[in-house]
Amino acid sequence: MKVAKTILPGQMGSQQHSERWGKSLVCVRYRDDTTKKKRYTTVEIIVEERALVGALKRVVTKEKLKPHDRVGVKINFVETELRAKVKRAGGVWLKGEKLWVLQRAQAILLGLNDRIVDLRDI
Numbered sequence: 868m869k870v871a872k873t874i875l876p877g878q879m880g881s882q883q884h885s886e887r888w889g890k891s892l893v894c895v896r897y898r899d900d901t902t903k904k905k906r907y908t909t910v911e912i913i914v915e916e917r918a919l920v921g922a923l924k925r926v927v928t929k930e931k932l933k934p935h936d937r938v939g940v941k942i943n944f945v946e947t948e949l950r951a952k953v954k955r956a957g958g959v960w961l962k963g964e965k966l967w968v969l970q971r972a973q974a975i976l977l978g979l980n981d982r983i984v985d986l987r988d989i
Contacts, residue, residue, distance in 0.1 A: 868898040868907065888912050939966035939984035940974050952977055 874881045874895040881895045893911040900907065940958070942950050950967070956977060958969035966984060974983055 868900045870896050871899045871906065872897045884910050933971070936971050937968050937986060938971045938974055939964060939968055939986050940979050941965075941982045941984060942967055949977075953979075 874897075876885050876892045876894070881892070884895050885892055888910060891912040891914070893913060896909045896911070898907045898909060899905075939961070940953060942953060953967045953969060956969055956973040958967040958973075960966075961968055968986070971983065974980070
């Protein structure tokens, strides 16, 4: 199944699901199954919240990266100016991972330290 559309809480089309799931709602997705010729509506909800174990491990992993290593950078869809800056810096969009990929040094120069994702973690 292919995701046709993702709607965040507060956007048009998510209101009835927001009423049902409240603050637990993360997003609503429409998925198309071309073999069965059907569209499915799915919701992503938060079912548990707890402290992040292993957060220190990720920080250490980031420090081991070299400036020329390629890293993933998370950028929201609505941040068009930031996406344009990353693209000008040589960033490439990875559709499947929903990440921009560029050299770590470039990501740091753009001030994106807190958005860096080590591609080895994916």
